[in-house]
Amino acid sequence: MNQFSHPARRAASIGRAALVHMTLGGYSLLVLCPIVLVLLNSIKTRAGIFDNPLGLPTALTLTLSGYVKVLGNAAMGHMFLNSVIVTGASLIAILLLGAMAAWGLTEYGFRGNRLLSLFLAFGIMVPIRLGSVAILQTMVALNLVNTLTALVLVYIAQGLPLAVMILSEFIQQVPQELKDAARCDGVGEYRIFFQVVLPLIRPAVATVAVFTMVPIWNDLWFPLILAPSEHTQTITLGVQQFIGQYATDWNGVLAALSLAVLPILMLYALFSRQLIRGITAGAVK
């Protein structure tokens, strides 16, 4: 009657499902382990961390001193804010500029169109860090060292190529007739982009948002070389101040790391429903 009616087939199908779930479960475990470890140890005393790093906190070792220290540190809040500003500003600029560039490159055939696409694709292949020295020199010349602007500019450059590529792919899937219909309705090109095309590629935009947001938030390199001053430090860089040359305040480090994960986790949860749609779009239509 259905595919599960035959016992042998049913067993085979259960076996297959078990295999898939084991693989996925194992991978999840692998990825989650370090995070869980960080979270667990962030609420243990220093002695508890070193005596039994893998153990659950006991009545003796349980402490929130790390969090108290981090949250009590005024500079910490400031760093948090810096991270939010840099990530937020970069993200908005990347999504807006990336989507508009993708629309321009896919919709309008103009001279140099292919060359420009190729140039942008090149940006995906060459890591931006190779240009660190040149970037630093440029920022010094522009007098932008130790400003958040420097970071935002670099991150926009870093995120745009991938954003343009992914969004181009999705914009190409918007039916031609839909754009034609809008043109017949007398809708201007900017309005077609913002009111017809953009709502349709929302899942793709969410996908790009997650892909770009995470590396920016977690980046240590550019904050370290471009904006290491006290008032421009991002949270990822700031956590390092709990790591001393001779003694490391593990409580503080782990608590700060745990807190740093939170905003990105929240944003991810916000985008993830769209993200899944973005990844599976076209596959099930």
Place this chain on the structure above:
Amino acid sequence: MAQVELSKISKSYDGSPVLQDIDLRIDDGELVVLVGPSGCGKSTLLRMICGLEDITGGELRIDGVVVNHLPPMQRGIAMVFQSYALYPHMTVRGNMAFGLKIQGAGKAERDTRVVAAAKALHIDHLLDRLPRELSGGQRQRVAIGRAIVREPRLFLFDEPLSNLDAALRVKTRIELARLHRELAATMVYVTHDQVEAMTLGDRIVVMHEGRIQQAGSPLELYEHPANRFVASFIGSPTINFISATVLSANAERVGLLLQGGTVIDVPADGGQLQVGARVDVGIRPEHMAPVQGNAPAPSPDVCRFDGEVTLVEQLGESHLIYLRLWDDVELVARSPGHTQVRIGDRIALRAQTAQLYVFDSDGIACRRLSSEVLEAA
């Protein structure tokens, strides 16, 4: 409403011509159907009238004003697309009102016009739904409604029925005809379906390989096709062709020796024909009938074809009989549904020579003189 004039319109992509020498005049309130096989340029022409494609050469005038370089909006045009092209993220109301909103119409006015159009199309209960919650037929109505609310000077339809199932297509076709009467609007309609073209069009424009083959009323195209292509495109099943040699020709009669040896006399204007030239004779399936019994030899006004039945398609009201005359020549005839014919039977078909069509070696038709005579009789 509008009068549209196309003069010497042409279109080419990267130097290769797609459309050439398109001359057409569409009168106020007329429904003109552009019809032709896929790739003939009919959709491109429609998109050029709309303003979605550039016009390479020639002039397009609406109400006497050249609109070659105006965007669609300023031409006062609304278009209904094959895939409906509804905005998926907007409700039916939003879809229909979007154009008006862009034009700057107030909310009250938008509402009245949308509701009025929705009522006319019987979709007023669907206004708050999203396109994905509608059936194909309903989406089609919304697309038409979106065109109506704009109150355009000219409606363009790009194969609007081809995504509907057969029953719905017939129903919607009838509604479109009614809509055209009620709105008295100028409409241009593109289709590859000749039944749609024949039933809807005040005038049909048959296109092939980027050129207009013939423009005329449905009956004119059927009775007086300009060339072989139009003759074979209009009519179902397709017209039969048999090759023949010209024995004599003048402005009133053409004497022919058909392949197979029959001599016939066709009332057509053979002024352009040379004696001895090869021509094609066209016979429509509906103009042939099985000969009853052993009828005597035909008169010069009637021709007769003997052969073997290879296939019978029963449509209910009629049969389609496929008759093989010689190895490479097969005729299709439509006969009444009660005819008793079986595969393998040897039968004869007869046709009046007055109902035949003659095409010269270039495929150009000799003007038929018979239809008026037949109609009078």
